[in-house]
Amino acid sequence: MSLFSDPQAVARYAEGPVRQVPGFHALQQMALLLLAESVPDEGRVLVLGAGGGLELKAFAQARPGWRFLGIDPSAEMLKLALATLGSLAQRVELHEGFIDTAAQDLCDGATCLLTLHFIEAQERLRTLVELRRRLKPGAPLVVAHHSFPQEATAKRRWLERYAAFGVASGTPESNAKSAIEAIASRLPLLSPQEDEALLKEAGFDGVELFYAGFTFKGWVAYSPV
Template identity: 50%
Template sequence: MTSTANPFDDPHFVDMYAARAAKMVPAYRDIHRMATVLIDERAPSDARVLVLGAGGGLETTAFAQAQPGWTFDAVDPSEAMLELAARNLGPYAARVRMHRGYIEDAPDGPFAAATSLLTLHFLPRQLRLETAARVRQRLTPGAPFVVAHMSFPQHGSERDLWISRHVANLIAAGIDAADVDKARNAIATEVPVLSPDQDRAILREAGFTDVTEFFTAFTVRGWVCYA
């Protein structure tokens, strides 16, 4: 399902992933900390956590550092990103099982929590809904699901304004001009970004309850909800 056109299969892109993500996503590492806090509200000390879109391993590393009793199943379609995750995890890798693929390739669980950070915006609406529903099927009742991804108004001039703001923020963060142009084109024409209302509706339609927004920074939003 992956292809050579996918930047996450490009070794150079993968090598630069951590530094790029920290510049391109506001409060990138803070999102990992907040996700840990939200999971810890309900998950036991020996929680088994599903990390969907886990290539790079940065959020899984943050979770493992904060919670020594948690174990993880990390799922990502890119072999190169999973290899990067293994390197970044270092000594924590022993608590992580890697799975190449998508949600249908994840173990059945049951999991005490799940996350999908900066991944769902790559999926069109119907596939996003199916993915969220399959995550819920793998969770214990009441387990938290923490998501964060691009989500901003999608109508006319308001959409254009938020894309312009996103681009301006990338420039201010020191992202290379060529990469900024690629990002602008991707967000405007390729990435199936939805509005916040649509994203909340998908989580509810997938069967999650108490959908609560916990993070907003420019074009990125985060929600926690419960199985």
């Protein structure tokens, strides 16, 4: 996570997801549409892992009546979010810290994109519980992150596919190979089955897979009514 405190790395952050995440802009659009099924025109959306401001900007531009609570532990990433948002920042409250230090005001929906794969399983479960506690009954949560089989042979196969996508999208091959070694050794990865189980254990209902892009998976789930 020290990467997100490095000003130079933060400045280059916006270049990464488009090259690394299959269908990144479509993923944002799908998350928006899933939120919009339930979030009212004047609703409030919690964005966990808001640093950089990419989804905050996409959501705010598409839904001018929505307000947002953006949470991120990195001051540098939140500075980038402010710069990314520009005048849209007037509808966004940014909180530097973790989910459990944010106010427990209930929101109409929430997202956590490309974030949970940095968090160990038990802490991930606690994070999901804290998210649920901040959602109104029936409110949607949209999550997406690295989630793929963890058996050794399958893990290597999917990581190599992730690297191949990066190279095809313009990432230097040496960088792509370094990235998959770092992902394999440093990230507390889970299988899709384990991720779904955590969402249910955290108390969410109606868990559905909506996105699959090589090593990335995305689910929508709902706070119990």
